[in-house]
Amino acid sequence: MELRALRYFVMVAEELHFGRAARRLNIVQPAVSQQVARLERELGTRLLDRNPRTVRLTESGRRVLTAARETLAAAERVRAVVREPSCVVRIGTAAGLTARLERGIDVLREQNPEFELVLVDLPVTEQVNALRRGELDLALVRGPISAPGLRVLPVWTEPLHAVVSRRHPVAERSSVSVADLADLVLRAPSDPPLHEAVTAALGTSGARLGRPAGTLQDPIVEIGSDPRSWALMPAADVAATGSTRVRSLPLTPPITITGNLLTPDDELPRQCASAVIAAFQDVP
Structure with a gap:
């Protein structure tokens, strides 16, 4: 049984006229008549009572009409699924998120193979724009951020560690407090949200701020050669550099930073957004 025959039959049933049905289908009338007759032969029943002046549905025709409409609607849904593009997710990223990105992308590809992921490395301000x-469809940003017109969803937290030169005496400790580093100059990150998170975390601790750090590697290299300075950085960032000249120390009391998912309101399909949020959340 062909979908074409069902479509022609539905058109005739709606028009109750072979000529008008043929005009709506943009084909010749004999083709419509042939397809309807073939459908009746396949089903073994008459669907239409027709004479030179009228066309009427039989009782069987009325039942088949309902089923034919349902079948054609189902076929169109299948075509729509095929026509839909894969869920392309363009993700804005920044330095220091490698491990989280790798884990999150692995989860997305395993659970949602139809996703096409595109990573775009930009400063936070440019990501927002x-x-x-x-x-972009979404961005992963650390620290507090104000972004009117965008959804800001807290997704994960991670600890901030004190980064000191291995030549500094505190490098031998298992943890330090901010007060232990009061005699050193703090190299705060230049990335706006991360800079704000670090300065907010320090509060009134009395830490001495030096010039802002540039890239992730800059403060690591400079602190490694200058034991008079230190940095407050996400622990994963320090580990990613592989530097042997600095030491990353947990803080007492701990200081954490929040990672956020930014996305335009109602832009990313809901199922895509939910999957992405779940992929980048903290592992329980």
Whole structure:
């Protein structure tokens, strides 16, 4: 049984006229008549009572009409699924998120093989602008951020560690407090949200701020050669550098930073957004 025959039959049933049905289908009338007759032969029943002046549905025809409409609607849903593009997710990223990105992307690809993931490395301010322009679907940003017009969803937390030169005496400790480092100059990150998170975490601790750090590697290299300075950085960032000249020490009391998912309101399909959030959340 062909979908074409069902479609022609439905059209005739709606018009109750072979000529008008043929015009709606943009084909010749004999083709419509042939397909309807073939459908009746396949089903073994008459679907239409027709004479030179009228066309009427039989009782069987009315039942088949309902089923035919349902079948054609189901076929169109199948075609729509095929026409739909894969869920392309353009993710804005920044330095220091390698491990989380690798884990999150592995989860997404395993659970949602239809996803096509595109990573775009941009400073936070440019990520926000790209989201507003529709050039990104979401961004992963650490620290507090104000982004009117965007959804900001807290997704994970991670500890901040004190980074000191291995030549500094505190490097031998298992942990330090901010007060232990009061005689050193703090190299705060230049990334705005991370800078704000670090300075907010320090509060009124009296830490001495030096010039802002540049890239992730800059403070690591500089602190490694200058035991008079230190940095407050996510622990994963320090581990990613592989430097043997600095030591990453947990803080007492602990200081953490929040990682956020930014996305335009109602832009990313809901199922895509839920899957991405779950992929980048903290592992229980």
